[in-house]
Amino acid sequence: MERRIAHLDMDAFFASVELLKRPELKGQPVVVGGRRADAGRLGDYRGRGVVTTATYEARAFGVGSGMGLMKAAALAPHATLLPADFDAYRRYSRGFKDAVRAIAPVVEDRGIDEIYIDLTAVVGTSAELGRRLREAVLAGTGLSCSIGIAPNKLLAKLGSELEKPGGLTILGYADVPLRIWPLPASKINGIGPKSTAKLAALGIELIADLATADPDWLVRHFGESYGAWLHRVANGRDERAVVTDSEPRSMSRETTFERDLHARADKAALSAIFTDLCTRVAGDLARHRYLARTVGIKVRYDDFRTVTRGLTVPEPIAGAEALRAVAGQCLKRVPLDRRIRLLGVRVSGLTPLGAISRSRSEMPPQDAEADLDLALPREQATAPTAQPELPFAG
């Protein structure tokens, strides 16, 4: 039986939430991004932040997501800059997802502002269901969204973008040549900047060019897996299921400094930031009740080159000091001779805490954390407890 999948995408989500709090800004160019202290006229902004979201009025000036705020300020100096308020966005995110689940329970989370919904088993025409979903989201949150409904996720996602904002687009396989093929290849989820450039160099701009290209030729240029995939998706084919629950693979915290720091000259500041990142990751692990076996760090230099180092320990850990000990080992393996603009700490190889506790006769979670620290190799477990050795020794 043919499936019926919806993709629902909130319109300018962060900015729209801000407008609910500040209705007097409605109809004006508003940009969300930067830190709290940066709020005000976009033209007055100084710093390294990027645009998180822009209202459609701001987009009219060429401002878009991911753009540096300094560049956005040059394009739309009179726009209003608001800092991101993630607590509010998470509340509204839960709100619109709850509203959808009341109508159709099979929902796949794709981040804070979009979802896939499997409507195959839900009664009603696609047009009716689309309108009901849109109205439920509006009633539940006061926010507008765009919806695409199609036989698979690929076409649903492409559809939801076709009539933004506030759109409802229903696509079947028969619509692919007329409505999908004229789009740029980069509209397909999974064809990013690198692949777009490579395709363009080969004379392929549109999805139609991809769909009619020789599959073997695509495989020669892009490899067995990606080449075959390009041909499949260009023809609207996609069998991925709507996945309602999945375990996290990694957790990370990173920060870009207001100015580039040097391992020697700014040793104390870097060390404090490093400890803070480890503490925050440990907090995330504790909050979500996970342990990690692999700890990694990320360093971005002033020239934007980025290196990562990772280390896997025999037994899972979760405490801030244990994380810092392993992350410190990683840090010793990266060159620290030039200025750094970003530092990050990451954990992966995650195990739910419950799985461990159960196998260890009723151990309460607080004790589990302390106990598992001892599972580290001895030098790592004992060294940092008193006065942590600073890895920024230069």
Add this chain to the structure above:
DNA sequence: TCTGGGGTCCTAGGACCC
């Protein structure tokens, strides 16, 4: 006007094991 922060998945080489 240089480029945030949080993720996922893939690739490829080397170690190591049978």
Add this chain to the structure above:
DNA sequence: TCTGGGGTCCTAGGACCC
């Protein structure tokens, strides 16, 4: 001596997405 053939785990980097 002229080169097995898997399989898994670990590490580093990169593409991509929201």
